[in-house]
Amino acid sequence: MIGDHIWINGGLVRAEQAQISPSDRGFTLGDGLFETMLWTGDKVRFVDDHMARLACSADALGIALLVPVDAIAAGLAELGRDAERKPAALRLTLTRGSGPRGLAISENASAFVLATIAPHTPPTQPANLAIVAIKRNSGAPSALYKTLSYIDNIIALKQARALGADEAIVLGTTGNVACASSANIIIEYEGRALTPAIEDGALPGIVRGRLIKSGLVEVANISPAMLANCTQGALTNALVGVRGIAALDKRPIQTLEAWLTQLRSAL
């Protein structure tokens, strides 16, 4: 963490005063959402995209936002002041709030929202990826939204590290490529820049969305065979932006800086 503050339910408090209820469903059941955002030093990058995704996902899961997204965005900017004009990582957590035991959603649940800011040290090397055994549950809420239920992603990353890689390639339960443990994947295949489809389990990432909108990147069903024949590759997420891929399952690939620069220029 940077500074002494945490933003909770609409206001800044001292970190030691932060109260999380033992019956908060974020804590007991992974029942909530999060956003990881880049504080550039003077603003939250792509803040409107993040707030739109948060609102849309909350709506899909039936979590009523008590603090409007404009107030959340203002709170994030307040937290950013603790970073003293240096880039930092903002994390926003939204839960369904406290509730009685059991999975049933209570009518009068009251959402809980919390944000923190932490130092951000972007990776300086291109990524080395390995396909892991864990699949992403294509079509399920855990794959469609950035929920707090992240155990499969955590263990996917652990499996990738055990294989000597620094990120995982996770296939969807459809058999096609979905995404990395905490990034989207873009590959160059037969001269086109492709990214996995939502139906295959790709998380609708903010940077991914911007690249698709720019027209530079197309959505496709990417089979493992296509991945094995790609000519360049990149990982994208809100914190790192666009990061080159140096190896896929121990096969070195030549990802050119010019290609990455072209992608970055579309953001």
Added chain:
Amino acid sequence: MIGDHIWINGGLVRAEQAQISPSDRGFTLGDGLFETMLWTGDKVRFVDDHMARLACSADALGIALLVPVDAIAAGLAELGRDAERKPAALRLTLTRGSGPRGLAISENASAFVLATIAPHTPPTQPANLAIVAIKRNSGAPSALYKTLSYIDNIIALKQARALGADEAIVLGTTGNVACASSANIIIEYEGRALTPAIEDGALPGIVRGRLIKSGLVEVANISPAMLANCTQGALTNALVGVRGIAALDKRPIQTLEAWLTQLRSAL
């Protein structure tokens, strides 16, 4: 909750003194496990089975238990005293503890464990089940272990309720029946009592395990067609034990009390 106490990391504290860190990975990433247990009024039912599953799952996820299971079991019994000899629901939550941001597992993570007790009102009617759209991620940690990453189960139950049922039948990504949102399923099919296989996404439930061990129930790959032709059915979990099924996807089934009694007698 019953009483004023929560058991945390080895001791009872007043509920208002319970401190959950905003960087606890249970809260931020669903990175942990839970057990729901029945306090019978004088003991924790099947406590050894629950502690064995917890220890085994924690080991598989690489979470080092700092409080030994014997001490956890003793803590649960201490909490049980607040229930004043009445049946109650115990909930134990184990998380990987606090950590820096990101999914990578820190070498020096220090597990966090918390238990609460709540009133328990067992259902008095047999269950009405509906097959929901959400699949269970067969083979993934979220299906193999009782993790805190429960969003797919929550939304599966929500979908079942929207279909007018009171519990969900969740198919695994293998296409076979896996389990309900918070129970295992047993069906009578061609005269045999069958329960879905772990490889199809069944949670290794405590009551399920006891029934298999008793020889009364066999593990099988249960297709939706087999489900559609079953003659009796039951839901099992640690809190409710064995509960009859009255309807499957709006098809009434005649589950006999004698069959349920036979299953219960094997526990």
